[in-house]
Amino acid sequence: MASLKELLAQRAALDEQISSTKDRERADAIAKVKSLMDDYGLTVADLNSRTPKVAKTSKVAAKYRNQATGETWSGRGLQPKWLKAALGAGATLDQFHV
Structure with a gap:
């Protein structure tokens, strides 16, 4: 088994x-x-030089519209508050379909 001094010398040689x-x-x-x-x-x-990358964002057409306020929802993601409130009051989703 190598001594500490020998191992340190080997490490120094390897570092070099x-x-x-x-x-x-x-x-x-x-x-x-x-x-x-x-x-x-x-x-x-x-x-x-870097060429700017164009973000790929595509707009999704609105599927649901609040006729009273004109607010829309695409049907993706969480339901908006206006739609949740209307559904809670007894309205159906089909009533808001565009």
């Missing part, structure tokens, strides 16, 4: 190997990126 390997691989990656940029005529500004 990790550091040198990390630096070497980083330099290789930078060289590869520069080469690709040269091949395709790219600049740093090209890398920083």
Whole structure:
């Protein structure tokens, strides 16, 4: 079994190997990126440009309308308060169907 001193020395050697390997691989990656940029005529500004993403939102047609106030509900999600109140008072959902 190795002593504490030997294990600490091994760890120091491994830390040095990790550091040198990390630096070497980083330099290789930078060289590869520069080469690709040269091949395709790219600049740093090209890398920083972002195209805005358009949010995909689709409107859903209203299926239910409160004739008294003009409020609508698509039938998705929770029922609005005006519809809950009307249903609680004895109205049916079909009475509000558009």
